[in-house]
Amino acid sequence: MSWMQKMVRRENVSLNTRTEPVPAGPDAPHAVVIGAGFGGLAAAIRLGVRGFRVTLLDRLDQPGGRARVFEQDGFTFDAGPTVVTAPFLFEELWSLCGKNLSDDVELVPVDPFYRIRFDDGTHFDYNGDMDDMVREIRKFAPSDVDGYKRFLEKSEEIFDIGFEELGHVPFDDLTDMLKIIPAMVKLQSHRTVYSLVSKYVEHPKVRKVLSFHPLLVGGNPFTTTSIYTLIAFLERKWGVWYSMGGTGSLVSGLSDLIDEIGGTQRYGADVEQILVDNGRASGVRLADGEVINADLVVSNADVGWTYRHMIHPEDRDTWTDRRVENMNYSMSLFVWYFGTDRKYEDVEHHTILMGERYESLLDDIFHNKELAEDFSLYLHRPTKTDPSMAPEGHDAFYVLSPVPHLESGVDWRVQAEPYRQAVSDYLEQTILPDLDDHLVTSRMLTPREFLTDYKSLKGAAFSVEPILQQSAWFRPHNRSEDVEHLYFVGAGTHPGAGMPGVLSTARVLDTTVPNPDAFSPTRAPQQEVTV
Template sequence: MTKTIAIIGSGFSSLAASCYLAQQGNKVIIYEKNESIGGRARQFKKDGFTFDMGPSWYWMPDVFEKFFSDFNKKTSDYYELIKLNPAYRVYFGINDFVNIYDNLEAIKTTFETIEKGSGSKLEAFINQAKSNYDIAIKDLVYRPGISPLELITPQTALKLNQFFSNVSSDIRKKFKNERLIQILEFPVLFLGAKPTKTPSFYNFMNYADFGLGTWHPKTGMFDVVRGIEKLATELGVTIETNASIEKIIVENKTATGIIINGKIIKADIILSGADYQHTETLLDEVHRSYSEQYWESRVFAPSSLLFFVGFNKKIENITHHALFFDVDFNQHAADIYDQPKWPEAPLFYANFPSKTDASAAPEGMESGFFLIPLAPGIKDTEELREEYFEKIITRFEQLTQQKIKNNIIFKRSFCKNDFVTDYNAYKGNAYGMANTLLQTAFLRPKLKSKKVRNLYFTGQLTVPGPGVPPALISGKLVAELIHQSLRS
């Protein structure tokens, strides 16, 4: 029998879940509070410039292929991919940088020029990372986080020690050069925790980086959003925007509908891909699975200060993706996780999509996206935003040896307060809840409500964790749970 399923939010996990649920024969409707779909992966356009507002790294292409193959489709049916070379550049000082190329042999050569003997060590390290990747991404992450037994397999038993050591210590046992160490520690930042707090098993992110490479959808990450939206509509999914949820209706401990703009909308199943903590505030307190004390005790991934900038000239000495590690990596991490505050000297990331995609900026111009990781929940003011833009743009000019401040046509900032306003993000977090040992798999908030029947969750605060590929997987996992419940 066809069931009506109401999905809250239209981020990657919601869109993915909608496809699976529609494929099962359900009537699926997505309700998005904003005027555009995509959640954090929305797109911003102004004066001929185009920006992805959130995710800008396309890693783990195999996860995307696996998603589309579940519907007998390929990614190429919906968007075109370009492999970046160099994948990215890491700046350590003035005209002092390391390029990470698009294949392991070239990266080994780069490592060898910096630290003698590190090329062969890197190959062994990446081989181990690939072994972990095969276990994690092809198996463990496709488990719904219901039981600790999900983590116990013959393969993980052989790697048990890697769950009790950390990424940073493992890397430092093998490499001595601080630059190489920082490059190898960088990928786990996508998991939202310090390398010293991330289990060694998660070094599979290094294989995602050096083994599988960095890709770019032809006109940006929003291509992927559009692609999954197209698949969803082909499967019969309906999407309504400007539809902010005011309440989840619960009768006899069962979710029966939602209220939008004072209107009651009945549904057999409610699935929220919106912020988990916010979703529970749409319930009466008696129906909430997690208390405010619970959320306060969690380790959250960073928030971010973002700038979307239009330049009236081409920017030199820069690649599509660039990381600026010319300041103390550990101090910035401490300012996020240990004693949360605005960092005195922030690391930052810059992305110039117009280096790859000419349509991202008018001819002869450049679109630039800048990101500073910040602690969630800190003070956010326009004055602080301006102060920090001045800090990073001054360093950018020094490190790339060019003047660009006077070539800015416009800039738009987006920070903690905007994450709260636009996404109802707890403490304005940008990446969800960190993947620390005590927040992994079955220790994360559950896909299925513990107190309300027919209420489910998906996305970065639940299983398997932060990032776009995990979001697609989260959508699949919750759809399978819903399917099982409807069959029982």
């Protein structure tokens, strides 16, 4: 049986052959987790090993959320995240369940991390080796080598505080934020990523190479707080990895862990409302009317959608409709998944194709909310590392283009195919010659599907935008300010988007969720009602 076949709808699955950790008993407090993305899967594991009875619900027909998997015409496509960093966060989840990650998932390093191709045809191979990076920088600007080394030192300094010290700390109270202000000032957090990079290097191409990372987590390098320059050191410290079989193999492995610790997983279960009783989360109601009672609820659904559409306004004093709508949300994405009947051997695993415009294009996407005629692209070719993702002699790809979210007013039912053709033409003219002649399978994901499939407010691909005014204490909290026993994981809460960030949001639950003995369960775990 393939790992994809194992990712079918599961309900009330429990493997009781293991003795460590011990599955929670029927009288243990019941935790309902909404959404089986990486945040929800990690939350279910962490709560399960602490002794909670866990029910994980997702409206899709498989785990993964944005990291779900498409299979089509013999090709396997990871729908979402493809860049695996900080693998210790995955290893920790396996360890909590008494297992080793390597028993279930094979991670292999990717080198270069990225090939960054500029519009004039030159390219920069980016990785974690100092000698290689110096050599690449010297191709464009020998005078920037010393500045690059000083930038790395600053990135490490920011990493030590921003990730190691604060990445797993809940910011429940304003005093938590006040305590770190001196460190934030010292780290120059008021600067943007691009501003901080520009302090150290001068060549425009080198600045692009060192500043694009916020786009991987939904941020604009020209407005995202410079705290996110820690990504440069994070990648250097732990590398960039690929999970053989695709990111979906990590999803499948996490789903299996939940089974093994006695958790319940239900797919095709669309949560319509979080029930609140006297200011406390008491369960959820599904779209078909079924009520599932709970002692606590964890939402891995989009935080904006959760507050705006899943909790009655009378139960929200802090996160009112107006406040939710007025937050700044990330850009969205146009994603095209496609396969070819030939291989493009000179194309790397991760390629970033920079368009001629940089700041002004990002202005169109984030501020003007206009769909520009030009674009910058990220191209994923997993078959460079893992030929099993496509039929023999074929290549699997996905290409994504950052685009404005749905406040742009673009009708993607009309615009999707012309936009796909424009992307295809650009790829054919640059690094995939004769693409149209070799195309054998194709599908698209647009901002419209980020809304309809993932219930992401405004079709934003990464939820709340990571600007300084929406970071740490200013971000929607991991523990709800409005509803007791309601918690959040995922891209929209602290510390933010990206695999390390989302997995860290679940880590925060270890601090914010009391131990099971603090709860006094009095309700049956499930009760069906007719509405």
